[in-house]
Amino acid sequence: MHKIQMYICLMYSSELIKGTLKTLVLNLLAKHDRMYGYEITQHVKERTEEKIQLTEGALYPLLHRLEADGLLTTEKVSIGKRVRKYYKLTKTGKQAATTLSDEFRQFSKTMNKLLDTFQSKPQLQWLN
Amino acid sequence: MHKIQMYICLMYSSELIKGTLKTLVLNLLAKHDRMYGYEITQHVKERTEEKIQLTEGALYPLLHRLEADGLLTTEKVSIGKRVRKYYKLTKTGKQAATTLSDEFRQFSKTMNKLLDTFQSKPQLQWLN
DNA sequence: CTTAATACCTAAGAAAATTATGCATTAAGA
């Protein structure tokens, strides 16, 4: 007897994440005080029902960039023999988080308005 | 006597456009049947009160890619000695427009939800 | 004992935008 599972891919085209990754990460840190990389990927995955999945190849370089830019500071914590690297917002980082968050909200409003004027057809319903 | 003008930059950080340009262009064409490149830039600029400004360096290569991918067809029209290049959606292009539009709507909902859980502080008001 | 999950990282390549051009026509203004 085999158990058969079917998956429907609900993930967004990764294109959309592109302009938004920094906004996402900074605001996650604004809420959680400190987080480590892997934690960030899991958190986003859970909170979006797997729809947004951050790849480590994109995340870690971003975190390093943000640290280099002075938006984050790091702190290493040993868990047994493993070392976690926690990231925390600086003051500048907090400001950036707010700015980017507001910017995204406004942008998505503008975009949705544009898209609405484009097509007046009834909205398709999404699986979820 | 000099005329002094002050500008307040209301434009979005161009980061956000990145994942969205294709969605925007295809849906603009879905609404307008046919448009030429320059017209697209002006239309978006006007409809968004200058907040979204498409650069030609991004737009034209995109249009060429979309044509190469079979989402658009072109048609050249002479206006005096100038030649306009009109773009029009193919059937595939129309489908893509709808898909991407729905995807964006859903994505922005998800993102906004995430951002809302991040910070419960009162929203900053935006100029305009 | 082996696999999955946790946890970090980087390098090569691809994709797409920015910046900076270039050319030409036409309208508007000094």
Next chain:
DNA sequence: TCTTAATGCATAATTTTCTTAGGTATTAAG
């Protein structure tokens, strides 16, 4: 009339950033 701004196309070099595909190591679970 002369010059500038607007219209209209386009590309090339560079940069940025993501994807893909690895690598290492620890710990939990089966």
